[in-house]
Amino acid sequence: MLIAVGIAVGVGVLLAFLWYTIDMLLLVFAGILVAVLLRAPASWVAARSPLSGGWSVALFILFLALVLWGGGKLVAAPVIAQLTELSVALPEKAAQVKQHLLIQPWGEKVVDQVESINWTSRRINVLGRMTGALSTAFGWVANLVIICFLGLYLAFQPDPYVNGLVRLFPVPRRHRVRQVLERISHTLRWWLVGTFLSMTMVGVLTWLGLWLLGMPLALALALLAAVFAFVPYLGPILSAVPAVLLAFTQSPQQALYVVLLYLAVQAVESNLLTPLVQQQAVEMPAAMMLFAQITLGVLVGGIGVVLATPLAAAAMVAVRMLYVEDVLGDSEGAG
Numbered sequence: 001m002l003i004a005v006g007i008a009v010g011v012g013v014l015l016a017f018l019w020y021t022i023d024m025l026l027l028v029f030a031g032i033l034v035a036v037l038l039r040a041p042a043s044w045v046a047a048r049s050p051l052s053g054g055w056s057v058a059l060f061i062l063f064l065a066l067v068l069w070g071g072g073k074l075v076a077a078p079v080i081a082q083l084t085e086l087s088v089a090l091p092e093k094a095a096q097v098k099q100h101l102l103i104q105p106w107g108e109k110v111v112d113q114v115e116s117i118n119w120t121s122r123r124i125n126v127l128g129r130m131t132g133a134l135s136t137a138f139g140w141v142a143n144l145v146i147i148c149f150l151g152l153y154l155a156f157q158p159d160p161y162v163n164g165l166v167r168l169f170p171v172p173r174r175h176r177v178r179q180v181l182e183r184i185s186h187t188l189r190w191w192l193v194g195t196f197l198s199m200t201m202v203g204v205l206t207w208l209g210l211w212l213l214g215m216p217l218a219l220a221l222a223l224l225a226a227v228f229a230f231v232p233y234l235g236p237i238l239s240a241v242p243a244v245l246l247a248f249t250q251s252p253q254q255a256l257y258v259v260l261l262y263l264a265v266q267a268v269e270s271n272l273l274t275p276l277v278q279q280q281a282v283e284m285p286a287a288m289m290l291f292a293q294i295t296l297g298v299l300v301g302g303i304g305v306v307l308a309t310p311l312a313a314a315a316m317v318a319v320r321m322l323y324v325e326d327v328l329g330d331s332e333g334a335g
Contacts, residue, residue: 022299023303026300026304026311027143027146027147028150029307029310029311029314030147030303030307031147031148031150031153033151033310034148034152034155035150035151035152035154036185036188036189037192038151038152039053039154039155039158040189040193041060042056042059042155043056045060057156058156075219079219082219086220086221086242089217090246094245162178162181166178166181176321179321180318180322183317184314187313187314188310188313188314191309191310194274195230197273198274200226201268201269201272202225202226202266202269203226204222205268206221206222206226207219209264209265210258213247213257213261215254221239221242224239224242225239225240225243225262229269231305231306231308231309232289233286233289233293236262236265240258240262243262244258244259284309284312284313284316288312289309289312292308292309292312293308293309296308296311
């Protein structure tokens with residue numbers, strides 16, 4: 001009886017700790033993602049050159065800064081101009097769509113239903129709820145700084161942190177824990193590679209399709225599609241909204257073409273890149289990713305939605321290795 005009570009109390013304390021520190025833990029995980037992003041190409045350079053891991057990371061950061069600076073010089077002006085125009089045009093286009101719907105016999109009911117929804121309600125506001133410092137612009141900037149510094153520290157000197165974490169476990173389990181951490185790192189590395197390839201493909205194909213359809217602000221809309229592609233499933237839906245809205249003000253037929261374009265781009269991405277990444281990382285069912293995104297979105301807001309997929313991938317690796325393989329002894333089913 002006392003053992004059961006002790007276990008229950010321990011679980012309760014753990015859940016309370018996770019609840020009150022979930023924002024901080026997500027920031028740490030975001031820093032780990034940055035470190036994995038910086039460390040992956042740096043490890044490749046270090047293995048093929050006399051440079052150490054730290055110098056390889058510094059070289060990659062310099063290369064990345066030069067690429068961003070050069071790309072910014074080329075496209076920053078038109079992108080900023082189009083994004084500014086898009087931010088001004090969207091409210092006007094939304095009003096036009098509303099007026100168009102009110103003309104239709106069924107349109108008034110649709111408008112009433114949309115306007116009756118309490119978009120600030122916690123129950124449905126997946127992206128809007130921010131906790132603590134995340135509720136202000138300064139908080140977002142501060143969190144980005146924290147994430148970057150965490151990522152830099154972990155990328156330049158990962159061994160002390162990995163060894164320190166491993167030493168928290170009993171000696172007989174340390175080798176297995178290290179294997180799990182290495183596999184999680186491998187999974188996150190390939191997830192990042194696949195995600196950035198997906199973002200690039202989605203951005204290019206979306207821009208090309210919108211340009212061929214004669215859509216205004218094609219570059220800004222394509223950039224939004226590329227950025228939102230970082231979040232599977234929910235991201236593409238959100239990125240399509242402004243494009244469909246702008247197209248609808250031209251004609252319902254144009255809006256249909258834009259919807260078909262976004263569906264086609266997602267179909268190409270899902271059938272070309274997703275299987276390749278899943279072979280190297282871990283296969284995640286769509287329902288599991290959506291559940292993780294919605295759950296973390298309700299709990300902590302936008303940062304939870306953004307980090308839900310890589311967090312779910314890491315959790316699946318840990319469960320597969322530590323429970324399915326080690327406890328259940330099902331190594332074949334785990335693979």
